[in-house]
Amino acid sequence: MGPVKAVVNKIIPFSSVDGPGNRTAVFLQGCNIDCKYCHNPETRGMCKNCGLCVEKCPKGALSLEQGRVCFDSGKCVQCDTCIHICPHDSSPRTEELTPEEVSARVRKQIPYIRGISVSGGECMLQPEFLTALFSLVRAEGLTTLIDSNGTIPFWEYPELMEVTDGVMLDIKAFDCREHRHVTGAGNETVLANALWLAEHKKLYEVRAVIVPGLYDTENSIRQIGAYLAPCLAVSPFRVKLIAYRPMGVRREYADQKVPDQEYLNHLAEILRSYGFSEILII
Amino acid sequence: MRDISMERVNKTREAILDIIKSPVLTHEQKLTNLAGQADSLMEVLELPEGLDELLNVDIDRQCICDLSEGHAPVRPRYIAPDYAKFMKEGCAFLQLPAPTDLYEALNSLLIFYKHVPSVTNYPVYVGQLDELLEPFIDTVDEVQAKKLLRMFMIHVDRTVLDSFSHANIGPKPTKAGRLLLEVETELEHAVPNLTLKYEEGVTEDDFMLKAIECALHSAKPSFANHKMFKSELTENYVIASCYNGLPLGGGSYTLCRLILGNIAKRAQSIQDFKERELPYVLNIMARYMDARVRFEVEESGFFEHHFLVKEGFIRRERFTAMFGLVGLADCVNLLLKKEGKTGRFGHDEYANTLGVEIMNIINDFNNSHEAPYCEVSGGHYLLHAQVGLAEDQHVTPGTRIPIGEEPQELIDHLQVLNRFHKYFPSGTGDIFPIDLTVHRNPEFVLDIIKGAFRQDLRYLSFYSSDSDVIRVTGYLVKRSEMEKLDSGLAVLQNTTGLGLGASKNGHILERKVR
Secondary structure (H helix, E strand, C coil), X not given: CCCCCEEXXXXXXXXXXXXXXXXXXXXXXXXXXXXXXXXXHHHCCCCCCCCHHHHHCCCCCEEEECCEEEECCCCCCCCCHHHHHCCCCCCCCCEEECHHHHHHHHHCCCCCCCEEEEECCCHHHCHHHHHHHHHHHHCCCCEEEEEECCCCCHHHCHHHHHCCCEEEEXXXXXXXXXXXXXXXXXXXXXXXXXXXXXXXXXXXXXXXXXXXXXXCHHHHHHHHHHHHHHHHHCCCCEEEEEECCCCCCCHHHCCCCCCCHHHHHHHHHHHHHCCCCCEEEC | CCCCCHHHHHHXXXXXXXXXXXXXXXXXXXXXXXXXXHHCCCCCCCCCCCCHHHHCCCCCCCCEECCCCCCCCCCCCEEECCHHHHHHHCECCCCECCCCCHHHXXXXXXXXXXXXXXXXXXXXXXXXXXXXXXXXXXHCCHHHHHHHHHHHHHHHHHHCCCCCCEEEECCXXXXXXXXXXXXXXXXXXXXXXXXXXXXXXXXXHHHHHHHHHHHHHHCCCEEEEHHHHHHHHCCCEEEECCCEEEECCEEEEEEEEEEHHHHHHHCCCHHHXXXXXXXXXXXHHHHHHHHHHHHHHHHCCHHHHCHHHHCCCCCHHHEEEEEEEECHHHHHHHHHHHCCCCCCCCCCHHHHHHHHHHHHHHHHHHHHCCCCCCHHHCCCCEEEECCCCCCCCCCCCXXXXXXXXXXXXXXXXXXXXXXXXXHCCCCCCEEEEECHHHHCCHHHHHHHHXXXXXXXXCEEEEEECCCCEEECCCCEEEHHHHHHHHCCCCCCCHHHHHHHHHXXXXXXXXXXXX
16 A cells, blocks of 8 residues: 555645644645635645636646646736636645655744644544544654534544544534535534544634624534533533635635624634633634 | 134034034033034044045945044943852942842942943843842842832933843843843833843753743843854853943943945945955954044043942943944945845855855954953953944844845744854844734743744844834834834933934844744
8 A cells, every 4th residue: 555645736835823822724625515715715625627727827837747637836826817718626736745845844833833733624534644644743752733614533543542632623513404515514413523622632623703693603602612512511622603704705705704703702702702712702 | 632624613613502402402412412513512532544535424325333422431331240240249440339128228229220331321231130139139028128119210211311221131040040030021111221141952942932031022021142252252251232242340331333335335346345454444444443442441531530430330341342344245245236236134155155155254353352441351342233323224233134135024024043143242133023912922932032042143132023112223212212212292301312213224124023
């Protein structure tokens, strides 16, 4: 068997929004659900090598060689034309990398970072890759966080959990039907994951994207509060309320309402009434 | 004293009349400028041959600049009194006994500040405030202590009318230090500048986080690599003016700067620059500084007569001088262009390596030049990466990467900086605006500072991209005050004018936000 490779959408050397402190954030390509407000839809699908983007690239940074789309980063000006016209929610600027190769790119940021966070797409679609990568970067003294939509059961990957310091878990709606409306998938596993991770002290953060009008956000936050409050006694974790913003969202979904600060504070108050103390609004 | 022409006298008289009639200068600013004009008529220094065509020429050809120090220095440029001695013993000249509580300590300091000279006529160093005040902090209750500190800081901001004035705190957390950070977070003042001396393992994380929160509100404190500074200057050092590391109880006689980009204009090639033009200018600047230092020590009388010296708050033996430079980036880029290469400083390995080679030449020269009266720094001047002047155009501060050309990723930026900070015990620094509204993560900044100081970076400043107080090049100004001045109104602090110039000429509002 060859090395487990992953398709990497991008690596952000210094990230301040993917967990505590300064971290290198790795975004893997491919997702198993379809959130209407997805902020980086170009991470969702795999490249089909259809070549549409090759014709549209204004700088000639893309070419089709032996049926495969090739990318020349030196010519790219980050205009994002390719990802906007891609019919497969993909990107030609991805790279296929081994855990060793990703770990080498992480090493450059030492000693400025305290860890890495892997996101997506949905990074839990590639658990073997994560296990190998996390083992490597832990040996360098770094901490490891997973950012996940929670649709894949963590309890089925004990080896990965062994080398994972924590998970940042999205709960995109508490009600199963609403979750399906927002993402196209149910949330039974998401909610089971939340309890399992909290119980095993691997739940670092619960995240909710607040999109008033798309689902009943207040009710969802209330139910999340009630459901997870008992877990706080096992190990504390924080809740991040993320205001919906239209940046990066696909045009057909980009007209959702942006919540105001007052409303976000109101939701935070609800969580406080359930005993949550660390609540971050961004 | 040499004669000067009547033409020069009359030109100066015209400049004096302009100052007297100026609608935008305050009375104090007029007095300072009038004194500068009077001094400009003096010709008393033993100037080295060849200086004139390097110093007194158009700004785009000037290779050496003496930063408005004047022709007959009446006092050292930067003075860092031993305020701890003052707190312990009081001052006979000022008729002040040693303070016994927080009221007296703060009152005594405010009086003392009005008698500390410098090139700006305001104290460039106002003390290690946490250590000075900690013994008195429990003489009143905490609410009163905070109110007193608040009034003290307001007093400094409104009377020390120049943000080249610097307070220090750290590296150990103290109650006084915490209260000062709280007050500064609330006040959002430009004066004084503030540096926290940071050492991993000594400065606690929660104290640092408080300081970072303060920095993201009021653009201060900046962070100094304590381990690095004390290895070069011992524990008895201060950060004064912009970010200048200097001996405590002494200071700097003078600061002159090389304008490297303009020196590169004189060179035919990289080799010509390294072997002929640069060494030629280095030699003349060093001898010019020697002449300034000698005048101050041997002729001005400052070290015989000033009460700070007489009472031992400063000692002549604790003074050194700063051998400054600007425009390493401009110099490297121009030299490469002259050789038909396309690389840019900050981006291409051979450009950065050329920068290091140039710094090594300057460093070696300085280490071999015998500087007069600089025993405290081993008989040599201390290198200084100067931050620029308001009127500088196309001149990049020190060894910084030009604004607008910063590498896309901060890690790449930092990896260039850590090749250059080590050369400058008397100060260098880099500034990063941070997008606070998105981040809400002060530990992000903490991790960067920890990593940077492990990599021998010396000095870092951060400010929030949307705050009113911002760091210009080394000093602080309020955006709101710049707007007032720009609309033709007089403003209190001298540095507001410099900031306005720098925002127009130096593009300081266009730094890459991290």
